Amino acid sequence: EAEVAQSPRYKITEKSQAVAFWCDPISGHATLYWYRQILGQGPELLVQFQDESVVDDSQLPKDRFSAERLKGVDSTLKIQPAELGDSAMYLCASSLGGQVQETQYFGPGTRLLVL
Amino acid sequence: AQSVTQLDSQVPVFEEAPVELRCNYSSSVSVYLFWYVQYPNQGLQLLLKYLSGSTLVKGINGFEAEFNKSQTSFHLRKPSVHISDTAEYFCAVRVTGGGNKLTFGTGTQLKVEL
Numbered sequence: 001e002a003e004v005a006q007s008p009r010y011k012i013t014e015k016s017q018a019v020a021f022w023c024d025p026i027s028g029h030a031t032l033y034w035y036r037q038i039l040g041q042g043p044e045l046l047v048q049f050q051d052e053s054v055v056d057d058s059q060l061p062k063d064r065f066s067a068e069r070l071k072g073v074d075s076t077l078k079i080q081p082a083e084l085g086d087s088a089m090y091l092c093a094s095s096l097g098g099q100v101q102e103t104q105y106f107g108p109g110t111r112l113l114v115l
Numbered sequence: 116a117q118s119v120t121q122l123d124s125q126v127p128v129f130e131e132a133p134v135e136l137r138c139n140y141s142s143s144v145s146v147y148l149f150w151y152v153q154y155p156n157q158g159l160q161l162l163l164k165y166l167s168g169s170t171l172v173k174g175i176n177g178f179e180a181e182f183n184k185s186q187t188s189f190h191l192r193k194p195s196v197h198i199s200d201t202a203e204y205f206c207a208v209r210v211t212g213g214g215n216k217l218t219f220g221t222g223t224q225l226k227v228e229l
Contacts, residue, residue, distance in 0.1 A: 004158070031215065042119075042205050042219025043159070056216060091158055098215055101147060101166045106158035 002026040004107035006092050012113045018080035021110045025074070025094030033104060034067055034077050037089040049075065050098050082114045117142040117210050121220035128196055129228055136191040136223045138180075138206030148189040149207040149217065150180055159205065165189060176200070201227045 005024040013019050025032050030051050035043035046065065048056040051072040060067065064083070069075040079086055089111050093104040118141045128134045140146060147166050151159040163174025170182040180191045189206060206220045 006158075033215075040221070042207070042221050043217075044219070045216050048215065093159075095215065100209055100211060100215055102215070103161050103164065104215070104217060106151075106160070108156075108158045111156070 004092055004094055004105055006090075006107040006110055008110055009108060010111050010113075012115065013082050014115050015084055016081040018078065019082050019112065020079075021077045021090050021092075021112075023075045023077070023092030023107060025092070026105055029094035029096055029105075030072070031095045031098035031102075032069060032075050033093040033095075034075070035091040035093065037091055037109070039088070043091055046077070055098075079112075082112075084114050087112055087114045117146065117208050117218050119206050119208050119218055119220035121206055121223050123223050124221070125224045125226065127226045127228060130198055131195050133194050134192065134196050134200075134225065136204050136206075136225065138189045138191065138220060140187050140189065140206075140208045142187075142208060142210050145211045147209045147211070148180075148182060149209070150174065150178070150189070150191050151205045151207060151219075152176075153203045153205065153222075155202075162191070162204075196225070196227050198227050198229070200225060 032049040034046045037043040046060045047067045049069045067077045089109045091109045092107045095102040095104045120139045149164045150162040153159050163172045165172045165182045173179045203222045205222045207217045
C-alpha cells in the first residue's frame with residue numbers, strides 16, 4: 001500500500017539554527033498538507049498545496065517558516081531560525097485532488113526538539 | 116468558524132469492555148466528520164468518516180460512529196476493545212465551502228488495561 005514518506009523521523013536542534021523537513025506524498029496525489037502537532041493537542045494546518053501552488057498558508061508563521069513544492073511532487077518545510085516553541089511533531093498528508101470528501105493520508109511525522 | 120470538542124482527554128477501559136469516545140462540533144454550515152487514530156510516534160490513520168447518508172458509519176478495526184445533527188455530535192464506539200486499541204483518537208471536521216482544511220479536536224487517549 002502506498003504511503004506518505006517523511007524524513008527525518010526525529011530532529012534535535014538548538015534554537016536559532018535552521019531545520020528542514022521533507023515529504024514525499026502518495027504518487028498521483030495533487031494536494032499536499034503540512035500540519036504541526038504540539039504535544040497534547042490535535043494537528044493544526046500550516047500550509048496546503050495544490051500541485052505546486054499554495055492554496056492556504058494562513059496559519060504559517062511566515063517570518064520564520066517557509067514551504068515549497070517546486071515540481072508539484074515532494075515538498076520541503078523549513079524553519080529559520082528555530083525557536084523553543086517550535087518543538088512539535090510535523091505531519092505531512094496528501095490527498096488525491098483536494099476535494100472536500102477525500103481522505104487525507106498522513107505520513108509518520110518528524111518530531112522536532114529545539115534546545 | 117468550525118470547532119471540535121473532545122471532552123475526555125483520557126479514557127481508561129478494561130479489555131473486552133465497550134467504549135465510547137465523545138466528540139462534539141460547532142459549525143454554522145454542513146460538515147463532514149472524521150475520526151483518526153494515532154499510535155505512539157506514528158502519523159494519523161483514518162478510522163471512519165461521515166459525508167452524507169446513513170448516520171451510522173462503520174470503520175476499520177470494529178469501530179463505528181453515529182452522526183447526530185441535533186446534538187452536533189459524532190461519538191465513536193466499539194463494543195469490545197482490545198489491548199491493541201490503546202492509542203490517541205482524534206475527531207476532525209471539515210466544512211462545505213471551507214476548502215480541505217481539517218479542524219481537529221485535542222484528542223482522547225484510550226488506554227486499554229487487562
